[in-house]
Amino acid sequence: MKNRWYILGAGSIGNLWGCNFSYMGYPVTLVLRNQDKLEKFHAAEQRLKLSEQLYFVDAELSDSPETINQLLVTTKSTDTKAAINSIKHRIAEDAKIIVLQNGMGSQDWISDNFPSAKVAWASTTDGAWLSDDFTVNHAGKGITRIGSPTNIYPWIEQLGCGFLTVELDDDIHATLWRKLAINCSINPLTALFNCQNGELINNPDYLTEMASICREVESVATAVGIELFDGPLIENACQVAELTAKNYSSMLQDIRQNRQTEIENITGYLCRLAEAKGVSVPTNQKYLKKIRELEDNSG
Numbered sequence: 001m002k003n004r005w006y007i008l009g010a011g012s013i014g015n016l017w018g019c020n021f022s023y024m025g026y027p028v029t030l031v032l033r034n035q036d037k038l039e040k041f042h043a044a045e046q047r048l049k050l051s052e053q054l055y056f057v058d059a060e061l062s063d064s065p066e067t068i069n070q071l072l073v074t075t076k077s078t079d080t081k082a083a084i085n086s087i088k089h090r091i092a093e094d095a096k097i098i099v100l101q102n103g104m105g106s107q108d109w110i111s112d113n114f115p116s117a118k119v120a121w122a123s124t125t126d127g128a129w130l131s132d133d134f135t136v137n138h139a140g141k142g143i144t145r146i147g148s149p150t151n152i153y154p155w156i157e158q159l160g161c162g163f164l165t166v167e168l169d170d171d172i173h174a175t176l177w178r179k180l181a182i183n184c185s186i187n188p189l190t191a192l193f194n195c196q197n198g199e200l201i202n203n204p205d206y207l208t209e210m211a212s213i214c215r216e217v218e219s220v221a222t223a224v225g226i227e228l229f230d231g232p233l234i235e236n237a238c239q240v241a242e243l244t245a246k247n248y249s250s251m252l253q254d255i256r257q258n259r260q261t262e263i264e265n266i267t268g269y270l271c272r273l274a275e276a277k278g279v280s281v282p283t284n285q286k287y288l289k290k291i292r293e294l295e296d297n298s299g
Contacts (some may be wrong), residue, residue, distance in 0.1 A: 002026045006068045009075035012128035015136040018048050020162040022055040031060040049135040062086035070096045075266035080106040098122050109140025109242050121172045122146040123179050147172030152263050177226045181217045183266045185237035187251040188287040198245025201238050216281040223277040259297045263291040
């Protein structure tokens with residue numbers, strides 16, 4: 001039997017990958033955050049559902065005694081430390097760990113805390129949403145890029161046998177940086193102005209702010225030796241905003257539902273790095289402060 005994959009973070013992407021692992025013949029266990037979620041899983045007949053297809057998987061709480069040899073981390077980046085610490089005693093020293101999250105910072109934290117593990121980082125353009133806790137909808141077929149910043153792991157190639165498109169990425173750090181750059185350019189603005197992505201390119205005032213954010217992000221990327229795109233970041237950000245014009249960013253959805261956003265691992269990460277490198281990023285600092293204020297007021 002293939003080695004079991006544990007999934008920490010049973011949201012839309014975590015559940016989509018649970019289906020994908022099951023499709024490939026791996027046993028799957030969802031590590032759920034509380035007893036209420038576990039009871040809902042049992043009420044859902046212990047399965048995940050995708051496009052009318054049922055995938056029977058297991059679920060447990062973090063205090064289960066079984067050793068974890070293969071782990072996919074799909075929690076929100078802000079929840080990473082608490083979630084990982086709740087199962088840290090169960091993770092094998094040489095475990096395979098994939099970190100698939102928005103933002104940056106948590107990837108390094110996991111790599112540093114598990115120095116003997118085979119840690120890979122991932123970025124996806126797959127779109128997914130939940131119609132209930134354990135029914136996932138694959139809204140947009142994309143690509144998941146997986147790689148290690150320090151090693152080459154042959155086992156990553158085996159993950160391309162499912163229904164999700166997987167590519168081995170030999171510069172995953174730059175790939176994550178490009179996604180970070182786009183997220184910095186779009187998410188805080190949509191959250192603050194309470195708008196769909198497309199409104200950023202249709203409103204001259206919003207577009208001016210977006211261009212200022214992009215210039216600062218490019219300055220930080222240059223300072224750390226990252227080449228973002230062939231053209232200016234603002235062109236790429238506008239293209240993404242146009243392609244996702246009707247979408248509401250995850251940050252805006254978090255604000256609307258009074259949840260903590262991932263701002264600390266997006267704009268916050270950029271601002272901390274800028275400070276360390278002596279790069280001025282006043283526009284990004286302004287939006288970091290404003291989103292923090294929104295979070296405080298919504299709490």
